[in-house]
Amino acid sequence: MRIALHDRVNGLSTGDQVYAALRAAIVNAELEPGRRLSENELADLLGVSRTPVREALARLRDERLVAIVPQLGTFVTLISPAAVEDAAFVREALECAAIRRAVERATDAGLAELQTNLAAQERAEQQGDTDAFDTLDDALHRLLAGLSGHEIAWTLARRANGHLDRIRGLSLPEPGYLGEMAAEHRELVAAIAAGDADRAEAAMRHHLRMVLSSVPHIQAVHPEYFEES
Amino acid sequence: MRIALHDRVNGLSTGDQVYAALRAAIVNAELEPGRRLSENELADLLGVSRTPVREALARLRDERLVAIVPQLGTFVTLISPAAVEDAAFVREALECAAIRRAVERATDAGLAELQTNLAAQERAEQQGDTDAFDTLDDALHRLLAGLSGHEIAWTLARRANGHLDRIRGLSLPEPGYLGEMAAEHRELVAAIAAGDADRAEAAMRHHLRMVLSSVPHIQAVHPEYFEES
């Protein structure tokens, strides 16, 4: 495991950095589902004490990315199709409600930001830079939440999103995937610019359900990552 | 402050109990908004060490019920009208989406549970037992979330709900309030029983917006509890 902490001069507490590092490792499946974690081992690896590690694990437990069993151990949770659907449900409810409000409240400045993001996505797509594209994807959804006036919804959705993020992290880069995503993003923004709330909501719903479609494929490739139903 | 821990033989860790005790105290405004909290003081009061207190405070921070300022102190957050609206937005989005699914998936057994809850609400209303009514209110919304197949949404909404819960905790028991709430609950269940998703969603939306209406009154009575805009 090659988890590393960033410089600690950036204002974040050690616990925050441990949290970020562990979450990234879990979402990227570097820490694969089912893996046993040891607070002591993690603390040694990261060069910190158990205290910030425990704090990070507690937050990850609230996101259902790890399960802490007293006196037994801490484990990266297996991916549960039900939990993935739960996360998708929450995200769909929040983001569809948010985009409706975004349509009502959209400003020229806000639309310009969205266009800037779309342009950057197109560049990332042409260069095949998946990481950059994912970052821009997140940023776009955050911008939309901001336009709705309830950016907090984005934070919450993100917190409920661990299982979905893992699905995305495990999705193999299929040809045409980035292009399709970018097209859907353009449709989202176009609907907002047109002031058509129903169209925007429908586009968002369709867009979010895309992620779910890759679950069966991943489950076929990595059955050991999933709970048995 | 009369915060007390329950018996510790109920399977909950000390940190969980501290969290529950502190959250209840904050929501009931026993720990009033703006109040300064000291980890040491709380630990002494509760007869535990700082560690479980810190764990509880970290969770409350994620709910935005406390603000932790490094090297300075921990404070019960002031009620922010914006945060209240954020919470209402999140809850409305989640519960409206949930009740639509509940309409699709409602079973006879589920409807029977709802009816049982309604009957209990009527008893609590006649006896003027506000606490019991609040508990049944929570239970009803949880039942609805359960019927939707995404009970997790309820957990999440609840976690985002701290500011709304404080509003409810500060709402003075106005005459007729319980009756109105009970009537709205009956309408919710009736809409589900009728299989009318639009009606159910509209009823839920109206019901949830009721809570917001008491904000100005509370703000007038306790301006010191609120952030200045």
Add this chain to the structure above:
DNA sequence: TGCGGTGCACTTGTATACTAGTCCGCAACC
């Protein structure tokens, strides 16, 4: 009497020590 500077008391963050409990393997006994 007013103002400025220093030091103390208090804060949270982190590290470490200790407690209680579970699992697993080895050894002793049947």
Add this chain to the structure above:
DNA sequence: GGTTGCGGACTAGTATACAAGTGCACCGCA
């Protein structure tokens, strides 16, 4: 040889000790 019981090596939960930093009060001086 099989089974049972005990002990060691882990686990997370909790308590305590230490570090770093902030605000405020108090004291001395002009």
